Amino acid sequence: MKFAVLVFPGSNCDADLYHAIEDVCHENAEYVPYTAASLAGFDAVLVPGGFSYGDYLRSGAIAKLAPIMTAVKAFAAAGKPVIGICNGFQILTELGLLPGVLLPNRQTHFICDTVALNVTNAGTMFTQHYMPNEQIRLPIAHGEGNYYCDAETLERLKVNHQIAFTYQNDVNGSLANIAGVTNEAGNVLGMMPHPERAVETLLGSDDGQRLFAALITSIRKGGQ
Amino acid sequence: MFNVRVQVTYKDSVLDPQGQAVQKAIERLGFDGVSGMRIGKSFEMQVAGDDQAAVEKKVAQICDQLLANPNMEQYHYDIQKVATNQ
Numbered sequence: 001m002k003f004a005v006l007v008f009p010g011s012n013c014d015a016d017l018y019h020a021i022e023d024v025c026h027e028n029a030e031y032v033p034y035t036a037a038s039l040a041g042f043d044a045v046l047v048p049g050g051f052s053y054g055d056y057l058r059s060g061a062i063a064k065l066a067p068i069m070t071a072v073k074a075f076a077a078a079g080k081p082v083i084g085i086c087n088g089f090q091i092l093t094e095l096g097l098l099p100g101v102l103l104p105n106r107q108t109h110f111i112c113d114t115v116a117l118n119v120t121n122a123g124t125m126f127t128q129h130y131m132p133n134e135q136i137r138l139p140i141a142h143g144e145g146n147y148y149c150d151a152e153t154l155e156r157l158k159v160n161h162q163i164a165f166t167y168q169n170d171v172n173g174s175l176a177n178i179a180g181v182t183n184e185a186g187n188v189l190g191m192m193p194h195p196e197r198a199v200e201t202l203l204g205s206d207d208g209q210r211l212f213a214a215l216i217t218s219i220r221k222g223g224q
Numbered sequence: 225m226f227n228v229r230v231q232v233t234y235k236d237s238v239l240d241p242q243g244q245a246v247q248k249a250i251e252r253l254g255f256d257g258v259s260g261m262r263i264g265k266s267f268e269m270q271v272a273g274d275d276q277a278a279v280e281k282k283v284a285q286i287c288d289q290l291l292a293n294p295n296m297e298q299y300h301y302d303i304q305k306v307a308t309n310q
Contacts, residue, residue: 058293065290094293101295108241148238148296173239 001219004032004042006072006088008063013049013085013196020196021046025212034066039075043219047072049086049141049194059102059144060090069095081125081215082188086142089180089190098183098190099157100149102142106173110143114204116168117179117193121161124182125218126189129210135168136207138193145192147174147181160184165191225306226271226279232292232299233264267291276303 003021007014014031021029029046032039039045053062063069069091076082076097084092092098105111114137119130130136149157154175157163165180172192180191195208234240240262247261273279283301292299 057290061290061293093295101293103238103296104241106239106241108245150237150295173241 001027001043003029004045005029006047007031008034008052010052011048011050016196017046017048020199024199034068036068039071044081047084047088060094063091064095076188079187084190092190097188099153102144103146103148104144105146112141114139115171117165120163120166124186126211129214137205139197140193145172147178227304228269228271228283230267230301232297233262235298238296
């Protein structure tokens with residue numbers, strides 16, 4: 001099984017994702033530069049956190065136009081799994097693969113913390129190894145994680161069970177405390193918390209490890 | 225050739241915490257009666273062409289596809305034909 005870890009100018013969580021897949025999940029990961037045109041041979045795409053293009057204009061706004069993103073769109077349209085974490089989430093909303101947008105935090109400053117989350121939908125291919133409404137703890141590190149969408153979109157997210165993770169407390173002003181959403185088809189996940197930084201108890205928490213394990217289980221089932 | 229200035233601001237429905245912080249700072253300076261502070265972005269560019277309608281269409285597409293995110297932002301632009309020396 002092969003995971004693509006995208007690398008943009010300014011990505012800084014790519015190595016963490018690579019480590020989570022290779023060393024913790026014991027699957028293959030490969031860095032794919034933003035200039036690449038193909039995702040052939042990959043089973044999943046991981047869009048890492050960081051500050052792609054220095055967050056110029058809006059976070060994710062320039063990265064959505066990188067050459068590799070045409071292939072990412074086709075990959076997602078084919079029903080294959082894509083995860084965007086932190087800046088990766090921002091990129092996927094800008095690209096239009098996920099609804100809504102990430103505004104600057106209500107507090108107007110960067111937040112670096114470990115926060116309590118609820119697994120709001122434990123039925124997705126990314127969350128099936130969690131219990132419904134399970135409380136987990138994951139690190140966050142963002143200045144623009146304040147999820148926003150219009151009222152109709154929020155209603156649609158609820159009806160379609162697209163809200164995957166919510167913050168237990170109001171962390172950054174996010175609408176309905178949303179921390180992570182999927183697309184309607186359920187094969188694209190975006191989340192502000194960092195599961196790849198929580199894959200070993202030695203480093204404080206391994207609550208994020210089950211997200212990758214769930215995805216690996218899903219891909220295996222799909223491949224049979 | 226046209227000079228184009230684009231203003232991008234948050235939609236009215238979107239909270240602007242930075243704008244609120246600036247407004248509070250204005251109050252602390254001792255100015256009263258200032259309200260509705262919103263912070264936005266300003267873009268200036270030159271766009272080639274003679275047909276203003278075509279240039280405006282191009283500018284609107286640029287705004288829709290890149291300069292503004294319609295989920296949270298709105299934009300307006302001013303456009304002015306550059307006088308040539310010929």
